[in-house]
Amino acid sequence: MTTLITGGTGRTGGSLARLLHAADRPFLVASRTGKSSNPDFKAVTFDWFDPSTYENAFKDDIVPPVDRVYLLPPGGLMATLTQSGPFIGFAISKGVKRFVLLTSSQTLRGTPALGEIHQYLIDKGVEYTVLKPTWYMQNFNANFLHSIRKDNEVFSASGEGKVPWVSTEDVAQAAFDALTIEKSPNTEWLVLGPELYSIDHAAELLSSILGRKITHKKNTALEQEEMYKGMGAPPDLSHLLADLERLIKEGKEAALVDQPAEGKYVGKRILEQFFLENRDLWIV
Ligand SMILES: NC(=O)c1ccc[n+]([C@@H]2O[C@H](COP(=O)([O-])OP(=O)(O)OC[C@H]3O[C@@H](n4cnc5c(N)ncnc54)[C@H](OP(=O)(O)O)[C@@H]3O)[C@@H](O)[C@H]2O)c1
Numbered sequence: 001m002t003t004l005i006t007g008g009t010g011r012t013g014g015s016l017a018r019l020l021h022a023a024d025r026p027f028l029v030a031s032r033t034g035k036s037s038n039p040d041f042k043a044v045t046f047d048w049f050d051p052s053t054y055e056n057a058f059k060d061d062i063v064p065p066v067d068r069v070y071l072l073p074p075g076g077l078m079a080t081l082t083q084s085g086p087f088i089g090f091a092i093s094k095g096v097k098r099f100v101l102l103t104s105s106q107t108l109r110g111t112p113a114l115g116e117i118h119q120y121l122i123d124k125g126v127e128y129t130v131l132k133p134t135w136y137m138q139n140f141n142a143n144f145l146h147s148i149r150k151d152n153e154v155f156s157a158s159g160e161g162k163v164p165w166v167s168t169e170d171v172a173q174a175a176f177d178a179l180t181i182e183k184s185p186n187t188e189w190l191v192l193g194p195e196l197y198s199i200d201h202a203a204e205l206l207s208s209i210l211g212r213k214i215t216h217k218k219n220t221a222l223e224q225e226e227m228y229k230g231m232g233a234p235p236d237l238s239h240l241l242a243d244l245e246r247l248i249k250e251g252k253e254a255a256l257v258d259q260p261a262e263g264k265y266v267g268k269r270i271l272e273q274f275f276l277e278n279r280d281l282w283i284v
Helices: 011-022 051-058 081-093 114-124 137-141 145-151 168-180 199-210 221-230 235-249 254-258 271-277
Strands: 002-005 027-031 043-045 066-071 098-102 127-133 153-156 187-192 215-218 264-266
Touching: 002 011, 011 027, 011 168, 043 051, 051 081, 066 081, 066 168, 081 114, 098 114, 098 168, 114 127, 127 168, 137 145, 137 271, 145 153, 153 199, 153 221, 168 187, 168 264, 187 254, 199 215, 199 271, 221 235
Parallel strands: 002 027, 002 066, 027 043, 066 098, 098 127, 127 187, 153 215, 187 264
Antiparallel strands: none
């Protein structure tokens, strides 16, 4: 059994590839270039928007055949079933039995975009696990990287709200478990980190690690939406991101830690460790 990793050159997919490699489990990285970030990892050309690439993962020379897939649908939080359904259906027709789908903590089954893909897996009767991560620690070295380096600032519409920040490596560990466990969980897991931090508190922690003051600029949801648009994000995504930050402010992300244990996957990595390990990125 081989696992096909869509988004296999990305953060969660790349970590998943390393975990499968370390466990000596066969896997195949899917990427638009047909290359993996690690030359030792086998890769195939795959583009969600080009059905002629779907067959590549199912050719006769892929031994053992692909029978499970990590799904990172294109378009992130705005991913649609119209775009991702054709490949999922194709994979099922080729014998794939198990899927692990990445959505997000506030995505409800059956709701537009990612929630429809979640429902589609259930309707198809395949083995599945839907991973619903909270906000990634790695946002501090992506979305926030430039503003921390340039303005010593993190900006959000999340006010004093707290987040159980999770590492993408722990999201990958959840994916690994769901893909390799003998009996498929056939459920959804909130994927959370072990500690709650507001952005104020995270900025204080980062300040002490960097030895310079990092502040949290508190925007309204509308200001935040405009800011995302100014950074080049499409209007609908800008609106969604600002709205998700409003939910943090209202305590909805912090409340996830009180959900029943069986519906949660709690990672091990903590924010302080992440800041210490990546300290050089924010040094100017
Ligand atoms: N940021 C957060 O706090 C947060 C929280 C919860 C959930 N999420 C979810 O996590 C997702 C990102 O996951 P991630 O961090 O693992 O991904 P990532 O590092 O952003 O990587 C995205 C991957 O998608 C691949 N890709 C892009 N377009 C493609 C296409 N047309 N066909 C095939 N592959 C394509 C890229 O591979 P190639 O370029 O090599 O083809 C890349 O490997 C978000 O989209 C969001 O839905 C994020």
